[in-house]
Amino acid sequence: MQANMFNGDYYKNITVMIDEEKLKARIEELGAQISKDYEGKTLKLICILKGSVIFTCELAKRITVPVLFDFMQVSSYGSGTTSSGTVRIKKDLDEDIEGQDVLVVEDIVDSGNTLYRLLPMLRERKPASLKVVTLLDKPERREVPMEVDYNGFTIPDEFVVGYGLDFDQKYRHLPFVGIFHPEK
Ligand code: IMP
């Protein structure tokens, strides 16, 4: 089992929540749905760095309409594990999105603040359409109204790592989504 490959001291605080097989199966479904919804169009995927990198790659491989990539990095001011009301663009898109069909790829929607601030900024750039896909959704933590167009998994209020998500920049490489237990 994959989780047993990650059993040293470095991984002692982590237990598997969603294994690689389940992630792959769900991402395949999302890819099929998105391919159907965007039939006849070219899709611009906006990967939100760094957390969405792995999900973006896995999803893109399963989308059959033409796909373009761009990357953006944003940061929320505030304390470590929660985001505040302001979003700063640390790395902007390389290309214009005017007239394009844009799908923002997120790792997780938590308080909702990041997307709540980011989406209006992207809308101002006049894309033909603007939707969001997230791998994970933690609705219990929502501070602002935010519903995404495509969601991989709704999860309970736990701090998770792996498949791109980090704790203090660590554990992004794990091929599964795991719960991080700081006290363990
Ligand atoms: P927001 O609270 O919806 O604005 O989420 C902002 C960002 O917080 C996400 O894109 C993640 O990078 C990070 N985040 C939220 N919950 C978790 C978690 O459980 N593990 C790792 N990162 C998280």
Ligand code: MG
């Ligand atoms: Mg993130």
